Amino acid sequence: MNTKTILVIIAIVVSIGILFELQGRFVTGSPNISSTSGISLSTNPDPLQPGPATFLIEVKDKNGKPVDDAKVSYDLNMTTMNMGPQQGDATPQGNGRYSAVGRMTMRGPWRVSAKVTMPDGSVENRDFTVDVP
Numbered sequence: 001m002n003t004k005t006i007l008v009i010i011a012i013v014v015s016i017g018i019l020f021e022l023q024g025r026f027v028t029g030s031p032n033i034s035s036t037s038g039i040s041l042s043t044n045p046d047p048l049q050p051g052p053a054t055f056l057i058e059v060k061d062k063n064g065k066p067v068d069d070a071k072v073s074y075d076l077n078m079t080t081m082n083m084g085p086q087q088g089d090a091t092p093q094g095n096g097r098y099s100a101v102g103r104m105t106m107r108g109p110w111r112v113s114a115k116v117t118m119p120d121g122s123v124e125n126r127d128f129t130v131d132v133p
Contacts, residue, residue, distance in 0.1 A: 038064065039116055041128045048104055048132045055100045057090055057114050066096025071117040076102040079109040079129060090114075104132045 038060035043053055055074065059067040072090040077083055083105055090098035104110065112128045 038062065038067075039114060039124060039126045041112060041114070041126075041130075043130060048110075048130055050104050050107060050132060053102055053104050055090075055102060055112055056093070057098045057100065057116075059096050059098065059116055059118075061118075067118065068092065068094060068096060069119045070098070072098040072100075073115045074100040074102075075111075075113040075115075076100075077111060078106065079111050107132045 040058045042056045042058070044056070045053065055076070057072055057074065059070050059072065061067050072092075074087060074090055076086040086102045088100065090100040093099050100112075102112075108131070110130050110132060112130060114126045114128070116124045116126070118124065
């Protein structure tokens with residue numbers, strides 16, 4: 001690929017990112033990104049930056065009590081281009097919190113997919129979109 005083609009591709013990706021941001025589809029600078037089922041996500045650092053990041057996935061039962069004996073796995077990748085998935089099992093931290101580590105290799109939108117297998121065997125999947133400004 002020549003330099004001109006690469007610049008055109010970069011311009012298209014940036015334009016798409018701007019359009020999504022204008023539509024309010026990214027969550028930025030939010031210390032706690034919640035879902036309705038008792039699964040939430042926070043990040044360190046907050047806001048995210050290029051480089052290493054920790055994702056704290058919090059799991060609560062229907063009554064709002066922390067779930068310590070769930071199995072939580074995660075998948076991390078950009079939403080606008082495939083950067084190669086980063087995936088694995090989150091590490092239990094106690095009090096319903098599970099820690100996952102990833103590397104934000106580029107600025108832009110990223111999807112954190114969490115798969116939570118509850119102690120009763122039920123499975124809940126949640127996707128969170130975060131932005132690296």
